[in-house]
Amino acid sequence: DTGVSQNPRHKITKRGQNVTFRCDPISEHNRLYWYRQTLGQGPEFLTYFQNEAQLEKSRLLSDRFSAERPKGSFSTLEIQRTEQGDSAMYLCASSLGGRGSNQPQHFGDGTRLSIL
Amino acid sequence: DQQVKQNSPSLSVQEGRISILNCDYTNSMFDYFLWYKKYPAEGPTFLISISSIKDKNEDGRFTVFLNKSAKHLSLHIVPSQPGDSAVYFCAAHLQGGSEKLVFGKGTKLTVNP
Numbered sequence: 001d002t003g004v005s006q007n008p009r010h011k012i013t014k015r016g017q018n019v020t021f022r023c024d025p026i027s028e029h030n031r032l033y034w035y036r037q038t039l040g041q042g043p044e045f046l047t048y049f050q051n052e053a054q055l056e057k058s059r060l061l062s063d064r065f066s067a068e069r070p071k072g073s074f075s076t077l078e079i080q081r082t083e084q085g086d087s088a089m090y091l092c093a094s095s096l097g098g099r100g101s102n103q104p105q106h107f108g109d110g111t112r113l114s115i116l
Numbered sequence: 117d118q119q120v121k122q123n124s125p126s127l128s129v130q131e132g133r134i135s136i137l138n139c140d141y142t143n144s145m146f147d148y149f150l151w152y153k154k155y156p157a158e159g160p161t162f163l164i165s166i167s168s169i170k171d172k173n174e175d176g177r178f179t180v181f182l183n184k185s186a187k188h189l190s191l192h193i194v195p196s197q198p199g200d201s202a203v204y205f206c207a208a209h210l211q212g213g214s215e216k217l218v219f220g221k222g223t224k225l226t227v228n229p
Contacts, residue, residue, distance in 0.1 A: 042205050042219030056214060091159055104150060105217060107159030
């Protein structure tokens with residue numbers, strides 16, 4: 001079990017630029033989730049995939065945000081025309097699906113985005 | 117609106133004593149609750165969970181209690197160890213198929229040697 005891997009760990013960019021983050025879930029997990037965490041807050045749900053299908057999206061996911069999981073394995077989260085308010089930690093999680101203590105969501109260490 | 121509330125931003129206890137972290141929720145449609153621990157520069161790590169049909173779940177030094185009528189749950193850590201110092205998040209699942217977790221703001225626990 002190599003855990004959930006996220007790259008890059010840190011991203012600094014200028015306002016207006018596009019950024020893309022990658023998440024590699026635990027290999028046998030079919031569910032993949034994206035969350036955003038800002039200072040002093042808990043993680044906030046953005047979207048989730050079951051295999052390659054995007055099944056749920058939060059209102060937080062504006063039209064500048066897009067997520068994909070093309071082959072049901074790794075996922076990318078792209079933010080276009082970044083704004084100051086996009087500065088946050090972006091967390092990815094994966095699970096075997098369903099709900100229960102046997103199938104919790106396992107989180108990566110996140111990508112910290114800073115907008116200059 | 118904050119559906120999952122952790123009203124204590126911080127808690128400090130002595131090593132060996134009990135740590136009690138509290139969480140309140142407002143949505144009666146939550147049917148599953150989880151606790152995560154987070155160290156600086158790391159992602160949240162799953163600790164323990166409880167279904168709404170139970171009132172207690174125990175795993176080693178960690179016990180979670182659920183009081184549905186009060187919409188309150190608590191995490192007990194006994195005995196507390198310095199390595200338990202971290203931010204603890206309470207999270208909840210909505211019944212009805214959504215798999216998103218709704219998190220509280222977290223409580224920073226400091227266990228003093």
